[in-house]
Amino acid sequence: xxxxxxxxxxxxxxxxxxxxxxxxxxxxxxxxxxxxxxxxxxxxxxxxxxxxxxxxxxxxxxxxxxxxxxxxxxxxxxxxxxxxxxxxxxxxxxxxxxxxxxxxxxxxxxxxxxxxxxxxxxxxxxxxxxxxxxxxxxxxxxxxxxxxxxxxxxxxxxxxxxxxxxxxxxxxxxxxx
Numbered sequence: 001x002x003x004x005x006x007x008x009x010x011x012x013x014x015x016x017x018x019x020x021x022x023x024x025x026x027x028x029x030x031x032x033x034x035x036x037x038x039x040x041x042x043x044x045x046x047x048x049x050x051x052x053x054x055x056x057x058x059x060x061x062x063x064x065x066x067x068x069x070x071x072x073x074x075x076x077x078x079x080x081x082x083x084x085x086x087x088x089x090x091x092x093x094x095x096x097x098x099x100x101x102x103x104x105x106x107x108x109x110x111x112x113x114x115x116x117x118x119x120x121x122x123x124x125x126x127x128x129x130x131x132x133x134x135x136x137x138x139x140x141x142x143x144x145x146x147x148x149x150x151x152x153x154x155x156x157x158x159x160x161x162x163x164x165x166x167x168x169x170x171x172x173x174x175x176x177x
Contacts, residue, residue, distance in 0.1 A: 006037035007060050010050040020051060025112050026058040029080050032116030033060065040120075042127040043177040052095050057081045059095055062123055064156070066133060066147060066175045073147050073156040073175075076104065076126055078119045084109040085119060131176045134169035136162060147175065 007030065012019060022030070030049060037047075046063040061077035075090040077097065088097040088105030099105050104126065108118055130150040135143050144160040146169075 005034075006040070006044075007034055007047045007049050010048050012050070022058060023082075025082050026080065029058065029112040029116045030060070032113045033120050036117060036120035037123070040124050040127070042124060045127055045176075047123075052079065057086075060119070061090065061095065062127065064127075064131060064176065066131075068175070071147070071157065073131065076123070078122075080112075080115065080119075082112075085115050087119060087122060128177075130174065131156065133173040133175050134162075135171045135173070136167065136169050150174075 009020065009030075045065065047061065049058070049060050051057065052059050057079035058081075059077060059079055061075050063075045064073040065071065066073055075095075076088065077090050077095050078085050078087040079095075079097070084107065086097060086099075086105075086107050088099065089103035090096070091098045097103075097105060104122070106122070108115065110118070132148060132150045134146045134148060136145075137143050138160070142160055144158075144162045146158045146162045147156045148154055149156065150172075
């Protein structure tokens with residue numbers, strides 16, 4: 001477990017924007033989420049708090065990285081809307097979500113505390129999944145690479161042409177944890 005803080009609030013003034021104005025329910029959700037996250041036994045990952053461009057929700061997210069490269073492998077977010085949340089893998093820079101169970105998408109309702117607990121458990125489960133970098137050297141000296149969840153082999157990022165014939169990688173390097 002790392003001593004980094006989870007879910008820091010981005011400072012919009014860095015981008016010449018007005019400060020966030022979180023309401024009581026949003027602050028209660030964030031406090032409960034942070035309390036639960038402080039007890040996680042997972043490797044730290046970057047996490048943030050802000051609002052989406054349309055200001056429709058409180059937005060919290062985590063980013064999985066291959067710090068050795070450095071490369072973003074994916075981002076997963078929660079849109080908190082007071083009495084319900086939408087959560088899943090981020091599909092674009094506006095933090096829209098892949099609305100597919102394949103990408104961990106879920107929608108649920110409840111109190112701020114109930115939703116924070118559900119979201120914290122979901123984030124912890126995601127952050128507990130092992131990530132590996134599979135590598136296939138090519139005759140040209142290039143290395144085809146696929147970053148994947150080790151438990152399911154779900155691809156996160158693919159670089160160059162990974163063999164489609166099922167050839168096993170020459171090497172599998174643990175990325176997290």
